[in-house]
Amino acid sequence: DQQVKQNSPSLSVQEGRISILNCDYTNSMFDYFLWYKKYPAEGPTFLISISSIKDKNEDGRFTVFLNKSAKHLSLHIVPSQPGDSAVYFCAAMRTGTYKYIFGTGTRLKVLA
Amino acid sequence: EAQVTQNPRYLITVTGKKLTVTCSQNMNHEYMSWYRQDPGLGLRQIYYSMNVEVTDKGDVPEGYKVSRKEKRNFPLILESPSPNQTSLYFCASSLVGTSGYNEQFFGPGTRLTVL
Numbered sequence: 001d002q003q004v005k006q007n008s009p010s011l012s013v014q015e016g017r018i019s020i021l022n023c024d025y026t027n028s029m030f031d032y033f034l035w036y037k038k039y040p041a042e043g044p045t046f047l048i049s050i051s052s053i054k055d056k057n058e059d060g061r062f063t064v065f066l067n068k069s070a071k072h073l074s075l076h077i078v079p080s081q082p083g084d085s086a087v088y089f090c091a092a093m094r095t096g097t098y099k100y101i102f103g104t105g106t107r108l109k110v111l112a
Numbered sequence: 113e114a115q116v117t118q119n120p121r122y123l124i125t126v127t128g129k130k131l132t133v134t135c136s137q138n139m140n141h142e143y144m145s146w147y148r149q150d151p152g153l154g155l156r157q158i159y160y161s162m163n164v165e166v167t168d169k170g171d172v173p174e175g176y177k178v179s180r181k182e183k184r185n186f187p188l189i190l191e192s193p194s195p196n197q198t199s200l201y202f203c204a205s206s207l208v209g210t211s212g213y214n215e216q217f218f219g220p221g222t223r224l225t226v227l
Contacts, residue, residue: 006154034215043116043202043218044155089155098143098162098208099170100216104154 003027004092006103014111019077021106023090026071030092030101035064035075038087038105047088048075051095080110114139116219118203124225125193133188133222135203142208144186145170145216146178148199155202161186162208193226200224 005024013019023033031052036044050057050064050073057064063076077084091102116137125131137144145160147170157170161180175197177189186205190197200223204216 004154036218041220043204043220045218046215049215091155098145098160100145100157101171102147102155102157104152 002104003030004090004101004103006088006090006106008106009104010107010109012109012111013080015082016079019075019080019084019108019110021075021077021088021090021108023073023075023103024071025073025092025101027092027094027101028071029094031095032093033064033066033073034091034093034100035062036089036091036102037084038089044089077108080108082110082112084108085110114217116203116205116217118201118219118222120222121220122223124227126227127194128192131190131193131224133190133201133203133224135186135188135219136184137186137203137205137217138184139205139207139217140183141205141217142183143214143216144180144203144205146176146186146188147202147204148172149202149221150199158188158201193224195226198224198226 034049035047038044066073087105089105093100119134142163146158147155156172159178161167203219206214206216
């Protein structure tokens with residue numbers, strides 16, 4: 001049972017345009033969400049997070065939106081750059097449990 | 113440099129031959145965790161540890177053991193590896209904050225092949 005789903009395995013976007021990566025979850029007990037970026041042959045690196053008490057968190061070109069009623073979050077990258085080409089994982093957890101559930105990842109390709 | 117290191121980075125072994133993948137962090141983090149990454153399945157948590165001598169199961173603990181005798185080290189032990197444990201393994205660590213969550217720092221990964 002996949003509690004965190006990223007339904008788009010891949011996404012291609014033109015440089016300078018917006019990239020939107022989506023993530024859905026099924027467990028309503030999750031209250032903290034994170035996005036990680038992963039380059040080939042490297043470990044994932046933390047990108048941005050959001051608590052369920054917020055519906056938006058912004059950090060430079062990266063914004064995460066959370067829609068609790070729909071159990072959906074999205075990562076917006078504006079403007080997209082070729083260096084953003086990577087696999088993006090969303091993850092969810094219930095605060096205090098330290099058990100992280102990751103999605104299957106979306107491979108983003110930003111075309112120059 | 114703050115980092116999580118894993119050894120070995122690559123390992124090919126045979127079914128049933130016990131192996132250990134080491135993980136070490138130099139950030140004085142309380143929390144450490146092991147994940148495996150498989151195509152189409154993303155990252156799945158194997159075990160985690162909140163501090164020395166405190167470990168707990170993640171989503172896919174079967175066939176694995178861990179120990180946390182020192183704060184900086186969290187080895188992953190496969191007592192009798194099987195081909196379905198062929199995977200890419202990541203170790204991660206983080207602080208344990210009062211907020212109940214913290215971003216994890218990941219190691220570079222260990223690619224394990226069990227023949």
